[in-house]
Amino acid sequence: MAMRETVRSLRAYFVLSALLTLLFDARALTVNYQGLFTVATAIAIIGIGFSLAFLYVGFSLPGLLTTSVGPVVTLLYVSTGWVVFVFVIGLLAGIAPFAVITLVLSLLILWYLLKNVRRLAAEAHVPSSAAVSSNVNQT
DSSP states (O other): OOOOOOHHHHHHHHHHHHHHHHHHHHHHHHHHOSSSOOHHHHHHHHHHHHHHHHHHHHHHHHHHHHHOOHHHHHHHHHHHHHHHHHHHHHHHHTOOTHHHHHHHHHHHHHHHHHHHHHHHHHHHHSOOHHHHHHHHHHO
């Protein structure tokens, strides 16, 4: 039987990925910012914004799954586009082959999160059998 993610473990993925990305982007910002606003500085600032959004989703995931999963899905799609965009910018700047590995891992993680967010949101909207049977008994 395959292992399935729970809301709790998916929250951990969001928070952990947010914290790791925040750490790397904050480091990139301190290294790249030298008084001039460059492309690398802008990329780091936008990356920090994505990290903060992922952190918010991680802490708010149970409520978001039941009330408004759309913004979470949108965040994951926009993050996917951002990862590809940063990769293309890096290609134009002549990056190392390590960036391909980062791209592939990032896309796999985002796909995994998207797949499980959709599944958990669908499960959150399906009434449990106990709730259905209590409603049937009341009529």
